[in-house]
Amino acid sequence: MQRAIMTVKDPLADEVLSSEVKYKGSFLQVIRDEVRTPDGVISCREYLRHPGAAAIIPMFDDGRVILEKQYRHPLRKTFLEIPAGKLDPRESPLNCAKRELIEETGYEASKWKLLGRFNNAIGYSDEEITVFLARDLKKVGQHLDPGEVLELVEMPWTELVSKSLNGEIRDVKTIVAAMWLAHEMAD
Numbered sequence: 001m002q003r004a005i006m007t008v009k010d011p012l013a014d015e016v017l018s019s020e021v022k023y024k025g026s027f028l029q030v031i032r033d034e035v036r037t038p039d040g041v042i043s044c045r046e047y048l049r050h051p052g053a054a055a056i057i058p059m060f061d062d063g064r065v066i067l068e069k070q071y072r073h074p075l076r077k078t079f080l081e082i083p084a085g086k087l088d089p090r091e092s093p094l095n096c097a098k099r100e101l102i103e104e105t106g107y108e109a110s111k112w113k114l115l116g117r118f119n120n121a122i123g124y125s126d127e128e129i130t131v132f133l134a135r136d137l138k139k140v141g142q143h144l145d146p147g148e149v150l151e152l153v154e155m156p157w158t159e160l161v162s163k164s165l166n167g168e169i170r171d172v173k174t175i176v177a178a179m180w181l182a183h184e185m186a187d
């Protein structure tokens, strides 16, 4: 018996009537779409189109992890976070993670495990972040981009988890990664 291929329409989806790039930056685009909602209302949706990113928890054999302190301009504040970076065009999340780990921390990892993927700003961006656990670290030397200023911080993985729970860590990718890591380490 032949099975019909059907695409099921999401009953909650908006119908896009028109779409416009309002701003095209070096990696972000601001989009404004005119839509018709399922109940027939004409409305607009403004959002950021993002290339996606990969984030890494680099972990030594003794359970220490490498974090970064980095100044984040939108909030005018320095944050403690795990290494991460934007995907280059057509780059896979794993290749991006491998590249960013070396660039930002100076370590190469031979064991990689996918911890998960999440969308960090569903109300106003299509950004997706893929998180990996990187182990079996070997020092090869950091090479930061000009203007990329960060400070490396090492701590036991349990401290990453406790700082993510007590509010000291506010960066969402780091908090999610810490929760997934705690689950991973409990296995």
Ligand SMILES: [Mg+2]
Binding pocket: 083, 084, 085, 086, 104
């Ligand atoms: Mg980065």
